[in-house]
Amino acid sequence: MTYLVTGGCGFVAANLIPHLLTTGKRVLALDNFCRGSEANLGSSRHHPNLTVRQVDLSNLDAYRSAVSDAAGDSAIHEVWHLAANSDIPAGIRDSEVDLRDTFMTTYNTLAVMEERQVSRLFFASSSAVYGDHGDEILTESSGPLLPISNYGAMKLASEAIISAASEKFLTRAALLRFPNVVGVPSTHGVILDFIRRLRSDPAALTVLGDGTQRKCYLHVSDLVDAMLVIRDRSTDKVGAFNIGPEDSGITVAEIAAEVVAAVAPGATITYGSGNKGWVGDVPKFRYSLSRLQALGWHPQHTSLQAIRIAVREIARQEGVECGRR
């Protein structure tokens, strides 16, 4: 029995796979190595039950071959579909990016699952499916779903085709609507961006937007815990789950202050204008977590705590020294 993890060398997979390996089952990690790398997997990459293959999952023939070569006829127990473009602005400049790396990877995952009679799918969806709902507290039933980025659109398109597949051959599908997630290995995001800018110029940090964007942040350890809780305790045939912290988030200005305090105390922070950092950025959102809480899950960290932990983790990853707390 094998777990298939797509985007298997990315940020979330690197934190999920160690948990999957503890079960004694095999793990097959597929990744296009566009942002992911084997190095992200840390000590797991030497685990005898882990197989890593580089493959472009938007190419169905290549996808099918990679699975056959690595898994042969052995049954795949379940799929964790985490592969996607994670560079939202890139997907707005060129809509082909999200079509290919976010949607077609889902479409092909379902094709391979149907061919191999694999019926359990856990999908990394996103808060971006909702679009901009202002101050509304978002439940999984909130609508209309009007994403403002191609990334959000192709995550919603993926949810849709998974839902249709649940009518046809899936017996279990969870649409896991991730918030902003922080931790290591970090490949992109606001903390990494700030740390790298401060490494170039420790005296000053320029922030896109006016700093008032307020968002929820979850530490990746809490995210992985929620993913496993949903898998193990939910009984929905197909269902969406908001995953996030239990607070109302923190602002970009607060994040900037945390990063500056940790890695470049005394640096001046200057802000741009507007409360959207870039086209397609939802300025703020707040989740209802009642579905997830009903399964008994609660996060260990608030948004602020998650940011504080991640700032230190990412600084270490980047070889930047942190001041004492």
Add this chain to the structure above:
Amino acid sequence: MTYLVTGGCGFVAANLIPHLLTTGKRVLALDNFCRGSEANLGSSRHHPNLTVRQVDLSNLDAYRSAVSDAAGDSAIHEVWHLAANSDIPAGIRDSEVDLRDTFMTTYNTLAVMEERQVSRLFFASSSAVYGDHGDEILTESSGPLLPISNYGAMKLASEAIISAASEKFLTRAALLRFPNVVGVPSTHGVILDFIRRLRSDPAALTVLGDGTQRKCYLHVSDLVDAMLVIRDRSTDKVGAFNIGPEDSGITVAEIAAEVVAAVAPGATITYGSGNKGWVGDVPKFRYSLSRLQALGWHPQHTSLQAIRIAVREIARQEGVECGRR
């Protein structure tokens, strides 16, 4: 100035285009002639302001060339994107059908619109985006959106990518969530199916399912009226609109009785089991029409009236004689 109509030789286009031509603007109708045909356009096809081109809209290069050849540099005022696979069971057997004809035609429509700086889009979406919500009265904000067919999934995916494009370059986008629509020229659907079966065997009609499926039906004349009302009176930058009759629909058994009474009085009707006709069929749904009613729109016909009118229209199309009413 030109109106571009995709699926321009199909059922809805055949009823919309005469209205567009009354404005004196040019109409460019693009269709792959898979189900549509120029004959569907009736007397409109000889109108001097109408241009019809056969093209596979899932092929971006062909799409772009067809528009350039027919419209040259003249400005396209707005797009009515009606092209889609309309054979839901075919799309369930082979998910490639809806990916190509329902989703990629939308993706390519947006690509062509962005290239030509066309910013107004009216899209034929569907009640199928909601999935099966049982007895819930569906508003445009209802969720979760869990379509049960690839058709519904690719309509939702289309809504999603249109929504993202509204953040980028569209100034006006309406997501028109069609109900079941009846009238002529009829290319598929329950009435045409029943009439053709009764033509083969005027003594007996076998109905898939137990006949209790209850659905809303709108006559195409009311549909086109609603589409134009939304275009002319709504001011949303991007918004979804349920379009349907104001009643709670009629059952398949009632439709069967209407068809039998009109074209084969005395035929026996036998039913199958279950309340879903086929995989991907939502057994019933009921719309809230408050958004559309707030624009001052009301349909001329109930579901039953729409079916009665359409039975006679489709019988005439098929050359089947109707009894007197």
